[in-house]
Amino acid sequence: MSSPTIVIGAGVVGAATAYALTARGERVLLVEQHERGHHHGSSHGATRIFRQGYADAEYVALTTRALELWEALEAAGDTTLIDRTGAVDHGRVEVVDAIAAALTDAGIPHETLTPDEAAARWPGIAFEGHVLTHATAGRIHSAEAIELFLTLAERTGLADLRFDTRVTRVEDHGDAVTVTLTAADGGTEAVRTASVVAAVGSWAPTLIGDLLAERGARLPAIRVTQEQPAHFPSHLPDEAWPSFVHWADGDDVYGLLTPGEGVKVGFHGTGPVVDPDHRDFTPVPAEAARLQAYVERFVPGVDASKPTFISCLYDNSPDEDFVIDRRGPITVATGFSGHGFKFAPLLGDMIADLATGGAPHPRFSL
DSSP: OOOEEEEEEOSSSHHHHHHHHHTOOOEEEEEEEOOTOOOOSSSSEEEEEEEOOSSSSHHHHHHHHHHHHHHHHHHTSSSOOOOOOOEEEEOOOHEEEEEEHHHHHHTOEEEEEOHHHHHHHHHOOOOBBBBEEEOOOEEEEEHHHHHHHHHHHTTTTOEEESSSSSEEEEESSOOOOHHHHHHHTTEEEEEEEEEEEEGGGGGHHHHHHHHHHTTOOOOOEEEEEEEEEEOOOOOSOGGOEEEEEEOSSSEEEEEEEEEEEEEEEEESSOOOOBBBBBBBOOHHHHHHHHHHHHHHHOOTBBBBTOOOOOEEEEEOTTTOEEEEEEEEEEEEEOOOOOOOOOGGGHHHHHHHHHHTTTOOOGOOOO
């Protein structure tokens, strides 16, 4: 029997890849250094934004494909994973108008509003500049989505899922690799495979950067940052909250309701650079104060004085494009730059294609 594909990382990308591979009839060994559903990476938490509001036509097209796959996943799991709350973009005219043009070109229905019209519809948010809304967007049940990917992969009988198991060495043999696994109890196992997927986000440079370089394919400079959004208690009913992005004159801001926790608001990609294995999970005080000041001004539907801060990692590529490619037996997935979750089922399909001999997406290749 052929060796399984080893997928390293059980965040949303690794989980989606394991599901996509098993759906093709492939055996998978999924290895995760932390516990199931852990909070140490980029995927944890109850909610993420699904939106089609990109100014880039290629990303808009990818959101359409991803949405079809989210709906297929919902059907497979007999559950709802995206609440169609709609999404609102507002702020810098050139950005919002470019998003509107891209949605028009893609045939995605949307509506433009004045700030006053938007404030009347969504009184929890203060708007500026141009305002755009589209109804296909919403809120992903992110923790449930990851668990569903894992559960569906397990149900095939083709997936061996191992948590609290670190990859301590990857040895390249040319047409295969040997992956050394170290369990929490200190036990080790060496597994040889013709295909390994490093869906490890922020850990990609240290885990496989050198292996790829030896094959003449350098990773771009992946900048790992610790982001610090926060949940704020809402004065309004849950139905009052769309997902939203503010293309502000300073740093861009995103927000959405997490039911039962509050309205999550954060600056996009502004956190300090960190080592993913050595981080303190605590907010930078000046940035915390800056976020509260922003919320006080632009999100009047919440109590800005009572934040509950969250800590998560961004694996930022220089141009915020994803990095998904293969060299020999090694497939890498990183550089999701804080906007990858919405594409998860599509990313799983793309990576599974690569890992089984398919061609990389030209835009995301090394």
